[in-house]
Amino acid sequence: MSQQPPRRHGTRKPYRRPQKDPVRVLAFEALRAVDERDAYANLVLPPLLRKARAAGDFDARDAALATELVYGSLRRQGTYDAILAQCVDRPLREVDPPVLDVLTLGAHQLLGTRIPPHAAVSATVDLARVVLGDGRAKFVNAVLRKLTAHDLDGWLERVAPEYDEDPEDHLGVVHAHPRWIVSALWDALGGGRAGIEELLAADNERPEVTLVARPGRATAEELLAAAGEDGAVPGRWSPYAVRLAEGGEPGALDAVREGRAGVQDEGSQLVASALAAAPLDGPDRTWLDGCAGPGGKAALLGALAAQRGAALVASEKQPHRARLVARSLDGNPGPYAVITADGTRPAWRPGAFDRVLVDVPCTGLGALRRRPEARWRRRPEDLDGFAPLQRELLRQALAAVRVGGVVGYATCSPHPAETRAVVEDVLKGRGGPAAEAEWIDARPLMAGVPELGDGPDVQLWPHLHGTDAMYLALLRRTA
Secondary structure (H helix, E strand, C coil): CCCCCCCCCCCCCCCCCCCCCHHHHHHHHHHHHHHHHCCCHHHHHHHHHHHHHHCCCCCHHHHHHHHHHHHHHHHCHHHHHHHHCCCCCCCHHHCCHHHHHHHHHHHHHHHHCCCCHHHHHHHHHHHHHHHCCHHHHHHHHHHHHHHCCCCHHHHHHHHCCCCCCCHHHHHHHHHCCCHHHHHHHHHHHCCCHHHHHHHHHHHCCCCCEEEEECCCCCCHHHHHHHHHHHCCEECCCCCCEEEECCCCCHHHCHHHHCCCEEECCHHHHHHHHHHHHCCCCCCCCEEEECCCCCCHHHHHHHHHHHHCCCEEEEEECCHHHHHHHHHHHCCCCCCEEEEECCCCCCCCCCCCEEEEEEECCCCCHHHCCCCCCHHHHCCCCHHHHHHHHHHHHHHHHHHHEEEEEEEEEEECCCCHHHCHHHHHHHHHCCCCCCCCEEEECCHHHCCCCCCCCCCCCEECCHHHHCCCCCEEEEEEECC
């Protein structure tokens, strides 16, 4: 009688229940909110982190990793899509969005962090099993295994066109920007390859947290002393600015909790300060912030106005944003009023103000460091949508200021169609009556800030100034 061979045990691995990793689950939830609801990560992520901390699931390192996974995946989405397309046997548009989000999280861990490859794959597959199910987790595992064949530089050599053949597309893939944005930024910046590469790279850096000490209510020295243990340093250009070290928590500071200081990019501070410092003929009693939401510039302008005995009117069209403005101005030492009004249909009489700021709605191409998902949502045709509004807001701002008064036209975009072209059209009467106004050179009003261009307007840049790409034109009404 023949003897049966012994049964072999252990040839199949026993089923392992996936570990629910709260960090990666939270990152996935944030990406789904951005995708499904067109939400912004900087609005979605903080409440998710607060909830996780309250539940006891997170410490500071977990929060830092979740933040890196979300922002890194969003910033590099275009690059990762180009690479994933080489690892998937179908067009990416045919991959279910939740699956693609998990793959993007895995790609960022493999190609954009120092997480060991085996750990990145294992953690991402476990995430897929938790949020997608075992079947689709197998697909995720197969794709990520292909992804481990090369590092980021190796993949870019394979998926990015040669620079000499198509410079814009090469830079777009390498630096994760849509081609049309690369072209627009390059036109605005001018110069050769080095400058645009530095700018695109800066767009992919995590911005510092910058505080503003509101004059008369707090000082930069106070903020430095309070945040000193966290490695806070003075701002580069604004006398009111303090930069927090990575991981610094603004809400831990008394001055921030009390509204005497706030979080505000240094470029935004420079714009408000320049308007306040512009030379003025005649009285200086009443100021207007005509597009005040969410309130950062209004709070700084209100504090500066109060020091001179001037009053600020802060106007915002959207009621919920007007409430944010009111919160920012709460406790301002001087007189102010917050109103809900449309700047294109003024709620004030002509010539009522001595200084007017209009920080107009725009594509936001100057703040891609803070809103990385915006680069993938915006389209060239969005410029045409904003153009009439931007011009009308500037026209009405010039009508609102008295003769001899000053208007600041600001926008968080360096795109030429949203900056100087708007001002020139209004001054020359293209699309409406010509405005009776003259340029003021804004550069001397940003003392110590280098590389501000040929003037009279100013364009700030992330790679040159460490700020958002804010634009400012100053105009004096002449008649």
